[in-house]
Amino acid sequence: MTFQIPIDCLNEIIEYLEEDRHTLYSCLLVNRLWCEISVRILWRNIVYKDIQSFEHDKLFELVDSSILNTLFTCLPNESKGLLYQIEIFISTPISKRPLFNYATFCKALSIFKIKRMVDNVFKFEPSINSLNIKDRNCLVTNELIKMFANQIFSLKKLSYYHYPINFSFPYFPGMRDLSELHCCSCLPSKFFHQLSQLCQNLQSISISFCDGDISNELKELISLQNNLQTLTLKLVAEKSSRDIIPILEKRSNTITKLHLYSNNDNLSYSFVSSFTNLQEFIFSLMGGINIENFNILRYVNFSKLQTLKIPYQCPNPEDIMKFLENNGKNLKKFYIEENYKELHLSIPILCPNLKSLFLLFYKNDLDSLKTILINCQYLESLKIWCGKGYSNEYLPEKEVLEIVANHSSNNFCELKIHNLSNSEVSVDDLESFFLSWRNRIPKKLLSLITIKDNCKCLDDYEENMEIIEKYENLGIVRFRTISYEGDEREEEVSYYYN
Known part of the structure; x- marks a missing residue:
């Protein structure tokens, strides 16, 4: 008698293999059911995580080309026809429709990485029509993003940083389930307005601040969030950073993880004290800025803090020691890229309950x-x-x-x-x-x-x-x-x- 694992159990077992892509590839070959489950997991995030250094450029190109060719087979006929009319010819691995509609499985999407993938694959292809190479690549990228917008029914993570000026972010109903957003403050206000209408339960937001004013639509997006837990701020421009801080402070009670990156000498970090429920705090100063600014936090008590990471430039040892006197007892993880004898x-x-440590x-x-x-x-x-x-x-x-x-x-x-x-x-x-x-x-x-x-x-x-x-x-x-x-x-x- 043949024993067959129930589908729910099989799903749960294969889920554990999400980070082990090589084993997942093997699962594709077992039978149709195993293949369907494995494909859905493999295509949740099309970025190939296993390649982590620039020494693998050729492997990057090979993987990018393979992924892109597969995505092209999923393009609607309208997009294929548009690309064909302007003489953009794309070789696909098969002539008929693929076994799966891979785009629908995507749960994490990076606009930058889609663009990088297109640039990578087309970098040696000369433009044979009136479009220059940049415009051609943008057009291909736009059609891919439009396909994702129409076919992804439940997007969980979106990364959207700066992009060429002729890119228009499409209406994206699948973002209703979005839980994680990475963006820059200078994106079009229309994008933030669309998001604020669809997404009011973001759990994680990461913002890189540009020069210039913060749009009211971005402020509205943040103010509408009901369950914001993780906040990452890259405070580069002083004015825009100060404009958004009052809005963030109103959501400080729900935030348990704060990641703060800055190369701004003039910015005060006193606003951090309003995040009284912090469990994780990353404080990263870059570019030779004034590390004395940390001293404003030395007397603040974060009673729930369990993780403290200070990469790159480090505050004075006296400030760190005083901070740990107030907050070290509950720390489980401590990371500091500095050699301080006193510490x-x-x-x-100061930190008797540590479970994980990095010191120099x-x-x-x-x-x-x-x-x-x-x-x-x-x-x-x-x-x-x-x-x-x-x-x-x-x-x-x-x-x-x-x-x-x-x-x-x-x-x-x-x-x-x-x-x-x-x-x-x-x-x-x-x-x-x-x-x-x-x-x-x-x-x-x-x-x-x-x-x-x-x-x-x-x-x-x-x-x-x-x-x-x-x-x-x-x-x-x-x-x-x-x-x-x-x-x-x-x-x-x-x-x-x-």
């Missing part, structure tokens, strides 16, 4: 790392820089492994090592570390992650991988390598520099 010594006292340690800070690991008994995850950087030498990778194996708490289960220079860990060092971890009581699987930054990591040495695979098979460690984790999103970088 090293105070972390176990120089090569003579081994005792500080040991003290933190011994005294932070709830610590589960540590991210650390190792090797020689541009201006400083950080902890040696071998010593970090020894200290983690011998002095971390029973709760510890994840180590992220960001290699700034080639790994110098020998096979014997690696095996000694795994043996020490195996002998720990109680036994706990270790997630060992190396972050590659243009240098050789553990996995670049064949003999190291043999040892790693040996202890993976024994259930001692789970190993993976990821590309450098930058905080800038690709479309934000494009917005600032184009």
